Amino acid sequence: MWHMVRQSTEVVRERVLNAAADLFDRYGVHAVGLQRVIDEVGCGKYMLYREFPSKDDLIVAYLRRSCQYWDQTLDSTRATTTRPEEQLIELVRTVSRQVPGTRGCPLRNTYAEFPEHDHPARQVALEHFSLVRQQLGDIARQTGAPEPDRLAERILLIINGLYSPGHTAGPEDMSEISVTLARDIVAVETGKHPTRDQSGQRAEAR
Amino acid sequence: MWHMVRQSTEVVRERVLNAAADLFDRYGVHAVGLQRVIDEVGCGKYMLYREFPSKDDLIVAYLRRSCQYWDQTLDSTRATTTRPEEQLIELVRTVSRQVPGTRGCPLRNTYAEFPEHDHPARQVALEHFSLVRQQLGDIARQTGAPEPDRLAERILLIINGLYSPGHTAGPEDMSEISVTLARDIVAVETGKHPTRDQSGQRAEAR
DNA sequence: ATGGTAGCAGACCGATCGGTCTTGTGTTGT
DNA sequence: ACAACACAAGACCGATCGGTCTGCTACCAT
Known part of the structure; x- marks a missing residue:
């Protein structure tokens, strides 16, 4: 036929x-x-x-795929360890590793490119941001931290900072800096011995 | 004549x-x-x-003015207190207060909009990023922290995170979250009693 | 009053945008 | 062999971009 x-x-x-x-x-x-x-x-x-x-359809498809990449990143990160504390740290490590050499996060960049509130790209990006916030919240809750939401927001703040444009201009050991910061945060928030024991380094050497 | x-x-x-x-x-x-x-x-x-x-000239002027705004922000922040530890925290507070309702940082946004390496806008933005890094480093060094560069990078990570597009989508108390995080970071880095004493709130209520 | 000029408004230019339509060509099933 | 079809190529459209140029108006010193 x-x-x-x-x-x-x-x-x-x-x-x-x-x-x-x-x-x-x-x-x-x-x-x-x-x-x-x-x-x-x-x-x-x-x-x-x-x-x-239309181009908008292409953009939306591009963003949805970027969302999928994030989901994969999150899944594989979750697979590396069952401890939620380590999952958060590992997530920061993963992001800090994949950012250099790129222009940052496609979703965040595109969101910034379309300030019109009704643009479909914004819808997709906002859904993603909301989902990420929820996902981090879930993991944070599993840690048993007394204030899981604050823990999640802190980790998210670091991840957003890593995706920031022009961040590549900094020292090349952003991975170590962000990971050790995440580790400190998790330690403080979960009450598991926050004090810095000077062993920030832990073979982080990219 | x-x-x-x-x-x-x-x-x-x-x-x-x-x-x-x-x-x-x-x-x-x-x-x-x-x-x-x-x-x-x-x-x-x-x-x-x-x-x-040309439009590029206008863009450059726009960015230079944005740099001036930042310098003013930094100066007034420095004026509020002489203690470098508090200066870092106050800086985070200031940024977290001025971000909501805006599209973030003009310099970072514009940098993201021009990926061509030779565009004059990138030059201005990169100079600014470098200057900021240096300024934060100076303050961090004054705190007497054993690793001032790391302290500076951590604070910068938070500031970059605050400027992240789509961040507005989060809870409205980003100010408190970022400021208390900055406080914890400063405490940890300067060795001045890092343990969380639950008194994160400090009339942060915007 | 008048000639000269600063400046607003907008026509205009070529390039490029997103998007549509046509045309020629090469493959396919019958 | 041949008709039917899918596809690449690209002409074409109106809108808009950055940028130039030209009138007309209103104000100025003389």
């Missing part, structure tokens, strides 16, 4: 999304035109607009 | 810069066209281009 599709839509969709995500990550959403995406993919406009009827 | 200028160039320059700064702050540099600035000011293009020969 059908004349057999040359390219399955999923394949095209994936190729377009890959190229767009790469360009968006590197140059920002506003700065990248769809023509550039098309040139990168090597397809016609026809295909792109079949998969993503 | 001259037919008397109707508007002194300084006045025009200031009015243009005011309008541009307001729009850039609210909508982002890329999203604001010069026509919109002109409409806001109520002057002709002639005047704008006489003061700022």
